[in-house]
Amino acid sequence: MTAVKYELIKVCKQSGARLGRVHTPHGVIETPAFMPVGTQATVKTMSPEELKTMDAHIILSNTYHLFLRPGHDIIGRAGGLHKFMNWDRPILTDSGGFQVFSLSDMRKITEEGVQFRSHLNGDKLFLSPEKAMEIQNALGSDIMMAFDECPPYPAEYDYVKKSLERTTRWAERCLNSHARPHDQGLFAIVQGGMHKDLRIQSAKDLTSMDFPGYAIGGLSVGEPKHLMYDVLDYTVPELPAGKPRYLMGVGSPDALIEGSIRGVDMFDCVLPTRIARNGTTMTSQGRLVVRNAKYAEDFGPLDPECSCYTCQNYSRAYIRHLLKADETFGIRLTTYHNLHFLLQLMRDVRQAIMEDRLLDFRDDFFTKYGLFDN
Ligand SMILES: CC(C)(C)OC(=O)NCc1c[nH]c2nc(N)[nH]c(=O)c12
Numbered sequence: 426m427t428a429v430k431y432e433l434i435k436v437c438k439q440s441g442a443r444l445g446r447v448h449t450p451h452g453v454i455e456t457p458a459f460m461p462v463g464t465q466a467t468v469k470t471m472s473p474e475e476l477k478t479m480d481a482h483i484i485l486s487n488t489y490h491l492f493l494r495p496g497h498d499i500i501g502r503a504g505g506l507h508k509f510m511n512w513d514r515p516i517l518t519d520s521g522g523f524q525v526f527s528l529s530d531m532r533k534i535t536e537e538g539v540q541f542r543s544h545l546n547g548d549k550l551f552l553s554p555e556k557a558m559e560i561q562n563a564l565g566s567d568i569m570m571a572f573d574e575c576p577p578y579p580a581e582y583d584y585v586k587k588s589l590e591r592t593t594r595w596a597e598r599c600l601n602s603h604a605r606p607h608d609q610g611l612f613a614i615v616q617g618g619m620h621k622d623l624r625i626q627s628a629k630d631l632t633s634m635d636f637p638g639y640a641i642g643g644l645s646v647g648e649p650k651h652l653m654y655d656v657l658d659y660t661v662p663e664l665p666a667g668k669p670r671y672l673m674g675v676g677s678p679d680a681l682i683e684g685s686i687r688g689v690d691m692f693d694c695v696l697p698t699r700i701a702r703n704g705t706t707m708t709s710q711g712r713l714v715v716r717n718a719k720y721a722e723d724f725g726p727l728d729p730e731c732s733c734y735t736c737q738n739y740s741r742a743y744i745r746h747l748l749k750a751d752e753t754f755g756i757r758l759t760t761y762h763n764l765h766f767l768l769q770l771m772r773d774v775r776q777a778i779m780e781d782r783l784l785d786f787r788d789d790f791f792t793k794y795g796l797f798d799n
């Protein structure tokens with residue numbers, strides 16, 4: 426019995442987007458959902474209480490990083506990741522495959538798995554489907570990701586085909602080796618680059634194994650956005666309507682809306698936390714770089730339409746001062762606002778689906794956010 430179940434609530438009559446719920450051992454996720462990223466067992470500078478105040482239903486963490494430091498065995502002995510980081514809502518852990526390819530060099534891929542050197546101390550390490558399952562079981566995440574290869578972009582057709590076929594074999598090994606002591610859900614990851622026939626082959630092979638959910642990997646890797654949307658247009662329909670669809674690494678406001686319209690239910694992205702650290706914020710009027718000198722005496726909030734803690738209590742001038750003075754509180758304020766902005770955007774998307782008007786919502790949002798300019 427898998428304790429991760431998708432409940433389809435309704436389909437938007439105007440856009441075809443879905444409103445749903447993902448039930449997990451640690452609670453329910455309203456979808457479409459944005460998942461804040463907490464790679465090293467923390468959503469940078471945010472406390473669990475602040476994440477609950479902005480009503481994040483689920484956060485991400487990462488097998489590769491936690492395997493390297495502090496070690497999944499320590500976290501296991503601490504009682505698992507929920508206890509270790511004091512987060513009692515759902516956690517999704519990425520499988521580490523992607524991070525090996527993007528973070529460490531000196532790596533060697535074989536059918537068995539991937540040999541690589543730690544990007545921290547150069548230690549020779551090895552990750553395989555079985556190892557990735559062992560680590561995620563020790564972490565006790567509610568949703569685990571299968572061990573996959575995210576091919577570089579662009580990549581040769583033959584390489585992408587060989588890679589997706591190995592990713593499918595790896596997914597099967599995860600399913601078979603995946604003992605679910607915590608009733609964890611295991612999502613497979615569809616690959617296939619930007620090739621329609623390969624994406625459909627990957628989706629068909631994986632859905633024939635009946636996973637509790639399906640992720641779409643290998644996108645948002647530098648391809649133009651319209652190409653990502655084309656891939657979604659022909660890949661999402663290959664996935665079962667009764668299971669969640671998770672688009673990995675995607676999180677700009679326009680991509681969250683366009684992905685929801687194409688039937689995606691879950692998203693994650695480091696964007697809101699990463700750009701916050703260099704003083705870039707997302708507001709209803711578009712991006713605002715609060716470090717800019719023009720805000721030195723701007724005593725208004727980051728976003729006049731935002732109800733978050735940052736916008737209720739602090740001015741652009743104050744936040745700019747903190748960032749210029751390298752005061753950590755400044756990054757906490759921009760991070761809090763950016764995460765709240767995307768979580769609020771997804772609440773508005775869910776409301777628009779409920780009222781069958783998501784396409785109208787998209788047009789209004791894009792006009793205000795200045796997305797028709799670029
Ligand atoms: C470049 C960024 C990170 C924005 O996006 C991607 O690389 N997108 C793809 C991606 C993100 N996270 C993944 N995890 C796994 N297992 N596999 C993947 O393909 C991906």
Ligand SMILES: [Zn+2]
Nearest residue numbers: 731733736762
């Ligand atoms: Zn705000």
